[in-house]
Amino acid sequence: MGNWHNADGTLDPVKVRAEYPIFKTQPGGRPLHYLDSAATGQRPQRVVDALSKYLFTANANPHRGAYTLAQMATDGYEAARARIAAYVNVPASELVMLGSATEALNLVARSWGKANLRRGDVVLVTEAEHHANLIPWQQITREMDADLEFIPVDDVTGEILWDRLDSLMKLKPKMIALGHVSNVLGSIAPLAQIAEAAHAVGALLCVDGCQAVANMPVSIPATGADFYAFSAHKMGGLFAGGGLWARADLLAEMAPIETGGDMIHSVRLRDADFTTGTQRFEAGTPDASGAVALAAACDLLDEFGRDKIHAHEALMIERVIRELPEALPDARILGPRDASQRAGLVAFSSDLIHAHDLAEILDRRGVAIRAGFHCAQPLHEQLELSSSARVSVAPYTTHEDLDALFVGLREARKVFEG
C-alpha cells in the first residue's frame, strides 16, 4: 500500500506519479506532460512487477496441465479474473477475458446479434460512438437486414440529446449500444435512466465502458446494463486485454465466435461440444499474464480510490474548461461545459489552429495531446469538423501538466495569429 493522498484525503498526483516510471524519462529530452490517457494509460510499476512475478514464478499454460506449476498458472489467472470482476462488482463467472474492448463489442454484436436480430429489427446507438461500438453494429444489422438508428447529438455543442430517447423508443429497439463516457465529448451517459427505458420496451443495453472504468466508480449492476465492455490498457493494464461482462442468462445462450482449444467439452472428428461459462468465449491460450497485470492495476486504482480519482480529474477538467477560452479564444469545446457531467477528458476545435498543428507545437514542450477524430469520425462529421484536439487526464495529472499545456496553447496562438 502506498501513500497516495493529501492530509485532507484528496488524491495527490505528485505522490501517484512516483508509481509510474515513464515520468522519470524525458522523451525528446523534455519532461513529459502526458495528457493522452484516454488513448492509453501509463503503466504503474506494480503492474509490470505483477506481470514479471507471474511469468517468472507461475508460468505454464493455464487450464491444461495436471502438474503443480500448471495449477499455479490456472489459479493465478482465475484469481485475476475474480479481482477484475470485483472491481466492477460482478461475479467472476460472468466476466469473459478477451483481447480488447473492441473484441468484446464485436463478440456481442456478432454472437448476440446473429442469434437475435431479424429483418426490420432496430439497433439504436448514439451518433457519438467510438468506431468499436459502431462498426460491429453496422455490420451485423446489414447482415441480418436489421436497421441501425441513432440517438442524435446537438450539431453545435455535440451533446448527446438524451431527451430524444422517449420518441426513439417507439421504434421498439432490440438493442441499445452506447458508451458510458464518450471518448470525445467526455459526457457521462445517464445509464440507469437509459436502461429503464430500454427494458420497458424489451431492449437490451450494451455499454462500452472504456472511458469510465479507470476514471470513476463503476458498479456494473447499478448501471442496468446487460452487456458491459472495458479495456485493460486504459486502466494501467497491458495493451491486449479487455473484459466483457454479460448477464448470466445471456452468456449461457450466446454462441462463441472463436473456436479451438480450451473452450471445448468434447471433440469428435466432425463436430464438437463446447464448455459452459466464460471459458467458452476464450478459445486458445488465454492472456493469463495480462489478466494478472490488470488485476494489479485494479488494486492500485482502488488504493487511489475511484471517487478520489474522479474528483481529482474533475478538478483538472474544470480548469481546462475554465482557462481554455482565455488561452485560445476561438476554442469550441465539444460536449458539456459542466465538468461534473464529464469524466476524464475535454476535446475542442479551433478555426485558428488545426488540431494536428496544435499537437505538434505542444509536443515541443513535452505536452502530449491527441489530435484527430479519436475513432469517432461520424461524430466529427456531424459537427462539421475534420478533427479535434483532446486533452485527457488521469490520477497522475498535475497542475504543472496543465500549466505546460496553457503555455503551449498561448505560444501556438501567437504563431498562428502572426
Ligand SMILES: Cc1ncc(COP(=O)(O)O)c(C=O)c1O
Ligand atoms: C470509447 C472507446 N471504446 C472502445 C475503445 C477500444 O478499446 P480497445 O483498445 O481495448 O479495443 C476505445 C479505445 O480507444 C474507446 O475509447
